Amino acid sequence: MLVSRTLAVVGGSAAGMSAASVAKRRDPELEVVVFERGGHISYSACGMPYRIAGEVQRPMASMVALTPDEAKEDKGVEARIRTEVTGIDHDERTLTWRDMEGGGTGSLDYDTLCLATGSAPTPAIPLDPDKGVFALHHLDDGITVDRWLEAHAPEHVAIVGGGFVGIEMAEACTMLDIQTCLVNKDRHVLKRLLDADMAEHVAERMEDKGITLVNGAYADGWSGKDRIEKVTAGDKTVEADMAIVATGTRPATKLAEAVGCRIGDEGGVIVDDGMRTGIEDVWACGDLVEIPHRITGTRTPIPLALHSNRSGRIAGENIAGADERFPGVIGTSVTRFHDLEIASTGLTEAQAQKHGFDVVCGSTKAATTAGYMPDPGTAHVKMMLERKTGRILGVQMVGGRGTALRIDAAAALIWQEATAETAEAVDFAYNPPFGPVWDPIAITARVAEKERRRAL
């Protein structure tokens, strides 16, 4: 007799839905049930700032890759939204759930468990959506922020946090002509992507656009009665009738801990490269888990969409009997602030030093089109090399149109442990509208390699 097996997936965002869909595709006999606390599965959190800015015209709620109905029909996966998993008895292979809207509860017997509970915001100041203090993490947050903006027409927005979300929301607010102040605890913005010298170009552009940028300030509270009026950061005060708090996230490990998963030093669930937790029949993936960095050799949670999708896919394949392995990451990232494109791969100089590399850098301001083309572009490029070997450790780029996509070439080089000499030798594409004869990355490699030889 054929007994169908059940896979329970907790979390229906990128990782969970990838795991669910892929497992079902590979093993059609599997019953797959996904539990999602929020109102949507499989959505693009990264798109929210562009929707809020009005650049994306369609409603926030439609920015989903898949609805529960489509998941059922197209993927054969049952996805239950607004449903919280309240307990897991893994010895008995059973979990309990609660319908967050209707209030009903129930249980599900499963054979295999996949944890994809993601991450949760770690707001530096208390959130209070009723009074205009928001995080921007789940799609439901985006919907709330969108509505608030429409209903309350704020005049002064404070953004707390200088990472991706902070910069993208700063862009959105200037597009909406709202006075914006960004409060950032670090010495400069986009610390994960850029060193201070490169972040300076972003800061300049932000100030051009009228944003007040307050670096090195720890937001520690806010005040206001019916509605927020001020954000405080030590002795500094920022006037604000709305605040977006984007001060990072941490893995949402509560259920994983309850099941007995090991938690790493960086706060994520420890998994092997196949997304196995070490507990029989328990897998984990997405923002929840620590993933390996190919350059540093360390493991850390990295809440980026590609890694969530990939780790989810790998969990799904392996749950259904494959043996796929997560290849690691090198930290490629891209964002923009208006017409300024910002991209990075590998380690920043500061990160390389922190990890004990003997690092040498080269920086250029390079053309991104032939100089005689209309509206010629330029980019600031910085390349980090390992002093002894010449291996490229990282590349950062900040510039106009035609800057961001070049980072992928740097990523392909770093992925394969290329040296600056290789970066200089590759025949990159040339045509006047798309670049100069000598590619910006090649030019920067030449400068960095010269520095390295001088410093040997």
Add this chain to the structure above:
Amino acid sequence: MLVSRTLAVVGGSAAGMSAASVAKRRDPELEVVVFERGGHISYSACGMPYRIAGEVQRPMASMVALTPDEAKEDKGVEARIRTEVTGIDHDERTLTWRDMEGGGTGSLDYDTLCLATGSAPTPAIPLDPDKGVFALHHLDDGITVDRWLEAHAPEHVAIVGGGFVGIEMAEACTMLDIQTCLVNKDRHVLKRLLDADMAEHVAERMEDKGITLVNGAYADGWSGKDRIEKVTAGDKTVEADMAIVATGTRPATKLAEAVGCRIGDEGGVIVDDGMRTGIEDVWACGDLVEIPHRITGTRTPIPLALHSNRSGRIAGENIAGADERFPGVIGTSVTRFHDLEIASTGLTEAQAQKHGFDVVCGSTKAATTAGYMPDPGTAHVKMMLERKTGRILGVQMVGGRGTALRIDAAAALIWQEATAETAEAVDFAYNPPFGPVWDPIAITARVAEKERRRAL
């Protein structure tokens, strides 16, 4: 007593001027004299179609990287324009020259000779600029074409040749609202870059823009009295009151042969990786020489700006005592037709087959932005793999904004002999304005690898 040595460089375009400038920089004692038949040195031939289209506003003659005066002042190099080298007696280390304007002649004793005579057009039909039949090779050609267009306002242009120059001139003519017919001997356009299936997307766009595209037709003559009236191709006739003939080039080896340089099977001067000809004190570089292809292992002349600049630089370094080596090429190329971006690296499927590879392909139509962004982009991507190893042999991309620059990532992969599995694993950049979560190259690698495994 210190006796200064003299380097004579024949040809003042990209390769010759790179060799001259780099040799002088590395060895300031060197006297460097460059002879150039044309009216300009160190210019961007690649920019000419964009100037003719009116996209570049400045005059054609100003599209030079360096004037003779600047060469003298900034680089310490004497560049004599409109001066033809009429003979070389290398045993005596002396050359004779003729001033093509004034008619004067003279001779120069040299110690080292660098040949950078470039390539010459191989027009399928006879050129006659007085009657409106042009090549577009030297900057002087561009100036003549620009003037002719202004003076004669042609209504029907025939472009002969479906390579880079043909496509770019077809774009220029449609920008100028001139009825355009492109006559191409091959089965499809851009044969060096694209296979027939990919070229189809270009052909469609050309036809959208009103261009009559005649493939598989060998232009064999033209007729007209004071001015061209028709181009003929076998039994076909194309009405034209102007023609641009862009049917390729071949190395201009006359002087090199006179000096005794060996000529390869592909018609270029044979050099080692240091640009040495094998004749004592004679170097050659640029379009004149055969350069090594890293994938096929063959040597062939490739008249592209980057290779000319690079081989010139290497010749210059080595003339001055260095030991730099040309790293080879993989054939990365990019162009555009209006908003359609066209890029290629490595071998096409047809080229791979011709060179004896057992090749398997994967093709996708991939997004180049998140689908919900305004004006979302897509690209057709084709990847060629070596069946046995999975090594990437080539990538072709044709699509909207954000297509072309991605080819550099493919180039970096191919350069390092990456497999499709690696291409799929690299963490490429993701952010909704710049791409989908799964990069077009990664997606295509996945499809191609699946094909390969099926076909093993």
